[in-house]
Amino acid sequence: MSAATRPSGAIIRTAEQGDAAMLAVLLEQLGYPATADEVVERLARLGQLRTAVVLVGEVKNEVVALATSHVFPSIHATPPAALLTTLVVHAAHRGAGIGAALCRAVEDWARAQGAIRISLTSGLQRAGAHVFYERIGYQRTGVRLGKTLTPASHPT
Numbered sequence: 001m002s003a004a005t006r007p008s009g010a011i012i013r014t015a016e017q018g019d020a021a022m023l024a025v026l027l028e029q030l031g032y033p034a035t036a037d038e039v040v041e042r043l044a045r046l047g048q049l050r051t052a053v054v055l056v057g058e059v060k061n062e063v064v065a066l067a068t069s070h071v072f073p074s075i076h077a078t079p080p081a082a083l084l085t086t087l088v089v090h091a092a093h094r095g096a097g098i099g100a101a102l103c104r105a106v107e108d109w110a111r112a113q114g115a116i117r118i119s120l121t122s123g124l125q126r127a128g129a130h131v132f133y134e135r136i137g138y139q140r141t142g143v144r145l146g147k148t149l150t151p152a153s154h155p156t
């Protein structure tokens with residue numbers, strides 16, 4: 001994606017390896033602490049996929065927001081399914097329209113991949129984020145169930 005300035009004033013662009021340190025700060029704010037080195041490795045892996053995108057929001061040359069999205073084929077519909085898989089705006093920059101701008105950019109990307117719908121899952125504790133998502137047009141349509149996968153005790 002080419003860099004584009006959105007109404008929030010933030011520049012939205014694809015992430016680069018040089019963003020890793022700031023992305024680590026953002027991931028910590030999201031509740032998923034990671035080292036910059038880990039982020040470098042993850043960016044490299046995601047960068048090999050044509051079915052994933054990592055976008056950042058930049059204000060005054062500083063990365064202040066992160067969003068990722070994935071599309072994948074499914075058996076229940078012909079258009080690919082799209083997921084918004086990460087969204088976080090730096091605490092000092094919330095409420096300025098950057099989250100909404102990043103979501104619009106993600107939706108544009110997913111649409112360009114052929115998706116006709118985008119979904120996300122979000123922890124129950126993120127009540128404020130749920131209000132945000134509803135404010136920008138997302139509807140509550142299900143629940144998320146998760147299970148930790150322990151290593152198999154009887155390898156075959």
Ligand SMILES: CC(C)(COP(=O)(O)OP(=O)(O)OC[C@H]1O[C@@H](n2cnc3c(N)ncnc32)[C@H](O)[C@@H]1OP(=O)(O)O)[C@@H](O)C(=O)NCCC(=O)NCCS
Nearest residue numbers: 087088089094095096097098099100122128129131132135
């Ligand atoms: C949720 C989050 C991404 C929103 O980003 P943001 O840049 O602050 O949101 P915006 O400024 O674009 O807000 C868009 C609209 O949602 C509303 N909104 C945003 N956060 C809100 C909140 N916590 N409670 C109620 N409304 C909220 C805004 O008031 C705005 O409404 P408006 O159109 O009437 O002006 C950001 O608060 C965040 O990073 N939170 C912590 C991480 C997180 O929970 N991520 C979601 C994981 S699923």
